[in-house]
Amino acid sequence: DAKTTQPTSMDCAEGRAANLPCNHSTISGNEYVYWYRQIHSQGPQYIIHGLKNNETNEMASLIITEDRKSSTLILPHATLRDTAVYYCIPLSRGSQGNLIFGKGTKLSVKP
């Protein structure tokens, strides 16, 4: 599986968009990009995933660059409850689903 690089931490003002980048320059053609988050000591929560097209759901949007070497998770209107560690996880199609969590980005949403 591809290696990822994420900022250690980021701040965002409440109500503003939070843009969380992830570099996955070694991603292979059959690897999806999954995003999870973990609110303090709770179980991780699935957010969204994509292969090459941009994706949107009720929680977030995922923008994947055309070369697929990086992606950005966008929380359009961050709230205090979005304060969490966000993980970007490449995973190949057909995988059993064993998630390899890196260190992630600690997002702090401030009032």
Add this chain to the structure above:
Amino acid sequence: DSGVTQTPKHLITATGQRVTLRCSPRSGDLSVYWYQQSLDQGLQFLIQYYNGEERAKGNILERFSAQQFPDLHSELNLSSLELGDSALYFCASSSPRNPAEQFFGPGTRLTVL
């Protein structure tokens, strides 16, 4: 609420002891995954079961074992416990349609004294 339940929520025990953690997956999910989260190692995949059979193994110690029963609930057995086994243990489940879209339980916090 993810639909995945784990018991107990907290467990305090002594070194050398053996404990069992229990997980009930979401209704209809056939896969169960176990993860360990310690302060120094982060979140680590331990083992996966699919419909009663072991499917994948991660960084699981030989002192640890797991099984999935016919009703699809799973148990993680930790034996000869050491101080370093103190951690949060999460169980997750997923459907065959998208194994990587996992639903995590609230975790069991294990403290080994």
